[in-house]
Amino acid sequence: MTRRPLQAVLFDMDGTLVDTERLWWEAVERVAAGLGRTLGDDDQPEVLGRPVEHTADWLGSLTGAAADGIAADLHREFADRVGHGVVPRPGALALLDALARNGVPTALVTASPRAVADTVLAALGADRFAVSVTADDTERTKPEPDPYLAACRALGVDPGGCVAVEDTLTGVASAEAAGCAVLAVPSLAPIEAAPGRTVLDSLEEATPGLLRSLLPCDLRVMSWNLWLGGSMVEDHRAKQVKAVLEAGADVVGLQETAGTAAQELAEALGWHHHRAGENLGIISRHPVVARFGDPDVGFYGAAGVRLRISPGCEVDLWTAHLDYTPYGPYESAFDGLPAAELIAHEEVRLAQMRDTLRRIEESAEDGVPVVLVGDFNCPSHLDWPTVAWPVTRAAEEAGFGDSYREAHPDPVRDPGRTWSPIHALHEDGSGRPEPQDRIDFVLHRGLAVLDSRTLVVGTPSPWPDVAANDWPSDHAAVVTAFAVPRMP
Numbered sequence: 001m002t003r004r005p006l007q008a009v010l011f012d013m014d015g016t017l018v019d020t021e022r023l024w025w026e027a028v029e030r031v032a033a034g035l036g037r038t039l040g041d042d043d044q045p046e047v048l049g050r051p052v053e054h055t056a057d058w059l060g061s062l063t064g065a066a067a068d069g070i071a072a073d074l075h076r077e078f079a080d081r082v083g084h085g086v087v088p089r090p091g092a093l094a095l096l097d098a099l100a101r102n103g104v105p106t107a108l109v110t111a112s113p114r115a116v117a118d119t120v121l122a123a124l125g126a127d128r129f130a131v132s133v134t135a136d137d138t139e140r141t142k143p144e145p146d147p148y149l150a151a152c153r154a155l156g157v158d159p160g161g162c163v164a165v166e167d168t169l170t171g172v173a174s175a176e177a178a179g180c181a182v183l184a185v186p187s188l189a190p191i192e193a194a195p196g197r198t199v200l201d202s203l204e205e206a207t208p209g210l211l212r213s214l215l216p217c218d219l220r221v222m223s224w225n226l227w228l229g230g231s232m233v234e235d236h237r238a239k240q241v242k243a244v245l246e247a248g249a250d251v252v253g254l255q256e257t258a259g260t261a262a263q264e265l266a267e268a269l270g271w272h273h274h275r276a277g278e279n280l281g282i283i284s285r286h287p288v289v290a291r292f293g294d295p296d297v298g299f300y301g302a303a304g305v306r307l308r309i310s311p312g313c314e315v316d317l318w319t320a321h322l323d324y325t326p327y328g329p330y331e332s333a334f335d336g337l338p339a340a341e342l343i344a345h346e347e348v349r350l351a352q353m354r355d356t357l358r359r360i361e362e363s364a365e366d367g368v369p370v371v372l373v374g375d376f377n378c379p380s381h382l383d384w385p386t387v388a389w390p391v392t393r394a395a396e397e398a399g400f401g402d403s404y405r406e407a408h409p410d411p412v413r414d415p416g417r418t419w420s421p422i423h424a425l426h427e428d429g430s431g432r433p434e435p436q437d438r439i440d441f442v443l444h445r446g447l448a449v450l451d452s453r454t455l456v457v458g459t460p461s462p463w464p465d466v467a468a469n470d471w472p473s474d475h476a477a478v479v480t481a482f483a484v485p486r487m488p
Contacts, residue, residue, distance in 0.1 A: 004160065004161050004215040004216060004217075004218060004483075005161060005212075005215075006104055006161065006162075006163065006208070006211055006212045006215060007104075007105075007155075007157040007158060007161035007162055008104065008105045008106065008107060008130075008151075008152070008155050008157045008161070008162045009099055009104055009105075009106050009107075009162065009163050009164075009165065009211055010106070010107045010109050010148055010151050010152075010162055010163070010164045010165070010175070010180065011096075011106060011107065011108055011109065011129075011164075011165045012049075012109060012110060012164070012165060012166045012167060012168075012171045013108055013109075013110035013112060013117060013120055014049075014110060014111075014112055014167075015048070015049075015089075015167035015168065015187035015188070016089065016092075016165055016166060016167040016171075016185060016187070016203075017088060017089055017092045017096075017108075017120075017124065018086050018087060018088055018089060018092070018120055018123070018124070019086075019087040019088070019089055019187075020078075020081075020082060020086065020112075020120070021048060021167060021168070021187040021188055022187070022188065023078065023081040023082060024047070024048075024078055025039075025044075025047060025048065025188065026077075026081065027074060027077035027078040027080075027081055028047050028055055028059075028074060028077075030077050031059065031070060031073045031074055031077055032059055032063075034073070035059060035062075035063040035065050035070070036063065037059065037062055037063055041189075044188065044189050045169070045170070045189075046058045048168045048169075048170065048187075048188055048189055049111060049142055049143075049166075049167075049168030049169070049170030049171045050111060050142075050170060051111045051112070051113075051135040051141050051142075052071050052074050052075060052078075052112075052113065052135070053067075053071060053135075055070075055074060056068075056070040056071035056074055075113070078116065079115075079116065079119075082116060082119055082120070086119070086120050086123035086124070088123075088124065089185075089187075089202075089203055090202050090203060090204050091202055091203030091204030091205070091206060092124075092203050093124070094203075094204070095203050095206050095207070095208075096124075096128045097128075098207060098208050099208055099211075100128070102208045104208060104211075105130045105131075105155055105157075106128065106129050106130060107129055107130060107131040107132065107133065107151040107154070107155060108120075108121065108129045108131070108132040108133070109132075109133045109147045109148055109151045109164070110132075110133070110134055110135070110147075111134075111135050111141045111142045111147070111170075111171075112134060112135060113134060113135050113136055114134045114135075114136040114137070116134075117132060117134045130154075130155060131151050131154040131155055133147045133148075133150045133151045133154070135147075137150060138150050141174075142170050142171050142173070142174035143170045143171075143173035143174045143177070144174060144177065145174055145175075145177035145178035145179075146174075147174060148162075148164060148174055148175050148177075148178035148180055149178050152178070159178045159179035159180050160179050160180075160215075160216065160448075160483060161215065162180045162181070163180060163181045163182070163183055163211045163214050163215065164178075164180040164181070164182050164183070165182075165183045165184075165185065165203070165206075166182060166183070166184055166185075167184065167185055167186055167187040167188075167191075168186075168187070168188075168189060168191075169189065169191055172184055172191060172197065176196065176197065179448075181196050181197075181198075181214045181215050181216065181485070181486070182196065182197040182198070182214075183197075183198050183199075183200065183206060183211065183214060184197060184198070184199045184200070185199075185200050185201070185202060185203055185206075186199070194367075195367050195369075195446070195485040195486070196216065196485035196486060198214050198486065213486070214486055215486070216448070216483040216484050216485050216486065217309050217310055217313055217483070217484040217486075218450065218481055218482070218483060218484070219250050219251070219309060219315065219447075219481070219482045219483075219484045220247070220248050220249050220250045220251075220479060220480070220481045220482075221249065221250070221251050221252075221253070221317065221371050221373060221442055221479070221480050221481075221482060222244065222247050222249035222251070222252040222253070222373075222442075222455075222477055222478070222479045223252075223253050223255075223319070223373035223374060223375075223440050223441065223442050223477060223478045224243075224252055224253070224254055224255070224440075224473065224475070224477040224478075225254075225255040225256050225321070225375040225440065225473060225474070225475040226240065226254055226255065226256045226257055226258070226261055226472070226473055227256055227472065227473040227474045227475065228256055228258055229256060229257055229258025229259070229260070229261045230258075230261065230472040230473065231258060232466055232467070232472070232474075233466060233467060233468075233469050233471075233472035233473075234467050234468060236472040237261075237264060237265070237268065239457075239470060239471070239472045240261070240265055240472055241265060241268045241269060242457070242470075243455070243457050243471070243472070243477070244265065244269065244283075245269075246455075246457060247455050247477065247479045248479075249479060250284065250285045250286065251282065251283070251284040251285065251286065251307060251317055252265075252282070252283050252284075253282055253317060253318070253319030253320075253371075253373035253374060254280065254281040254282065254283065254319060255279060255280060255319060255320075255321040255374060255375045256279055256321070256375075257275070257278070257279055257280060257281040258278070258279075259275075259278045259279075261281060262274065262275050262281025262282065262283055263275060263281075265283050266283045266284075269283065269285075271283050271284055271285055272284045272285075272286065272287055272288050273288075274288055274291055274303065274305045275295075276293060276294070276295055276296075276297045276301075276303030277294075277295070277296055277297040277298060277299070277301070277303075278299065279297075279298075279299045279300075279321055280297060280301070280302070280303045280319050280320075280321060281303075281319070282303070282304075282305050282317055282319055284305070284307050284317070286307045286308055286309050287307065287308050288305045288306070288307060289305075289306050289307070289308050289314070290305065290306035290363075291303075291304070291305050291306075292304035292305065292306070292316070292318070292359060292360075292362075292363040293318075293359050293363075299321070300321050300322055300323050300352060301320070301321070301352065301355070301356070302318055302319065302320035302321075302352075302355075302356040302359060302372075302374070303318065303319060304316055304317060304318035304319070304359070304360065304363060305317055306363075306368070309484055312486050313484055313485075313486055314368050315368065315369050315370070315371060315447075315484060316360070316363065316364065316368055316369070316370045316371070317370075317371050317373070318356065318359075318360055318370070318371070318372045318373070318374075319373050319374050320352075320353075320356050320372060320373070320374030320375075320376070321374055321375050321377075322348075322349040322352045322353065322374070322375070322376050322377050322378065322391065323348045323349055323352060323377060324377040326345045327377065327378075328342050328345065328346065328378055328379060328387075328389070329379060329435035329437050330435065331345065332387075332435070333432075333435045334426075334432065339386055339387045339388070342387055342389075343387065343388065343389070343390055346378060346389065346390050346391055349376065349377060349378055349391050350390050350391055350394060353376070353391045353394050353395065354394060356372070357394065357395065357398045360372065360398075361398075367446075368446070369444065369445060369446030369447045369482075369484060369485075370400075370444065370445045370446060371442065371443070371444045371445075371447070371482070372395065372400060372441075372442075372443040372444070373440075373441065373442045373443070373478070374440070374441065375439060375440050375475065376391055376392070376439055376440070376441055377439055378391050378392070378439060379392075379437045379438060379439060380392040380402060380405070380438060380441070381393050381396075382402055382405045382411065383405075383411040383415070383437070383438055392441070395443050398445075399445045400443040400444060400445050401443065401444055401445070401449070402441060402443055403441075403442045403443065403444055403449045403452045403478075403480040403482070404416045404438070404441070404442065404452040404453075404454075404478060404480065406449045406452070407449055407451055407452035407453075407480075408452065411438075415436075415438060416438045416454055416478075417436045417437060417438055417454070417476065418437075418438055418439055418440035418454055418475050418476040418477075418478060419435075419436065419437055419438075419439050419440075419474075419475060419476075420434060420436070420474050420475065420476075421456045421460050421471060421473075421474070421475070421476050422460050422461070422462050422463045422466055422469070422471075422474050423462065423463055423474065424462050425462070427463065439475075440475055440476070440477070440478050441478065442478045442479075442480040444480075444482065446485075447482040447483065447484060447485075448482060448483040448485075449480060449481075449482060450481040450482060450483055451480070451481045452478065452479070452480040452481070453478075453479055453480075454476040454477065454478055454479075455476060455477040455478070455479050456471050456476045456477075457470050457471045458470035458471055
């Protein structure tokens with residue numbers, strides 16, 4: 001796990017850096033009163049963080065007055081109030097100066113028009129900001145992501161490496177839709193904390209270090225069937241350690257551990273581990289703070305742990321191994337069974353998957369992301385257009401995304417096969433080609449996929465001449481990098 005570097009901080013203006021949100025509310029109240037409308041708290045979502053045109057259209061729909069005239073009145077009332085003096089919010093200038101000392105670029109991202117933004121920039125010091133984006137600069141403004149995306153493009157930064165500082169739910173929605181971490185400092189309406197969103201009472205509490213801590217962690221997860229613990233290959237334990245290090249993995253869900261592999265690999269790496277039965281295990285750079293599932297699970301089944309990635313950042317990781325027979329790709333390629341029969345023969349694996357999903361739900365906590373890895377011994381419905389394989393569909397219906405297919409949507413161009421790097425021909429000696437397929441998965445719920453790939457070290461010799469292979473498995477591994485949001 002690595003914390004992303006802070007590439008830039010993107011500031012909202014009204015109510016965040018300067019005390020204009022109240023001025024805007026007062027301006028709208030004044031115009032609304034002239035139209036015979038008294039505003040209350042329920043009207044705030046249509047006013048706070050909104051561009052003039054939105055609020056003018058809204059007031060026009062309520063009163064029957066022309067929106068153009070309302071907009072002109074709103075501009076005049078607000079400009080009059082801003083013209084009497086811009087008051088920085090507590091801590092705003094100190095935070096901007098601290099970011100400048102730390103070499104972190106900043107941008108102003110506002111739903112106000114350019115004329116108002118330039119007035120505020122002159123008061124704050126325009127040189128404090130590398131970029132400014134106003135309602136005049138994008139086709140759509142907040143709550144759409146366009147303003148924040150435009151600021152990131154102008155700065156040449158990745159939204160995932162930026163923190164947006166906002167005071168309204170409208171602005172928060174815009175920043176989150178753009179992919180930024182969010183620091184919310186509410187001005188008038190309350191804002192709740194959420195994954196990837198931190199709430200403070202004042203910018204006086206914010207520092208560059210705190211802003212860095214709000215960025216997501218990058219977590220690299222690996223799923224790997226060790227093939228009878230790796231015993232079919234010489235010096236397999238050392239080769240397993242090398243493969244985990246080459247993958248850059250932070251956590252590995254293991255299948256076919258032969259009982260001791262998880263503990264031995266963890267000890268060799270100096271990592272934490274969890275063993276479940278004689279077949280399943282998890283090894284992790286990060287501490288295990290809870291263990292889930294039956295510790296004496298049989299050869300097939302699932303087991304899980306909760307990992308503490310960093311303070312305020314936890315992830316549940318489950319590893320599963322489902323029954324291998326009957327094997328759908330064989331029944332399709334060798335027996336020619338139609339889709340309905342292939343699906344019907346998935347009953348055992350489907351029951352195992354449903355049991356796994358039930359156990360995951362029993363242990364899940366709100367806001368804690370879940371990763372489910374494993375050897376499912378069946379293809380994905382995302383890869384076979386003619387067969388709606390029910391096991392992977394059940395996971396999808398439970399809210400799990402397929403990380404490899406998210407990173408590589410085209411199964412023809414990127415098949416992602418994991419079975420089998422050593423079996424080009426079927427083991428029965430018939431000379432028939434072995435069906436190659438993707439049966440190992442890294443599924444997730446509540447995370448963002450950064451990248452995903454299959455991994456095989458070296459060029460393995462085909463079965464049965466496998467003893468000297470550098471790759472000590474008959475499966476390819478799957479390695480996915482995730483962005484893990486900071487928990488509230």
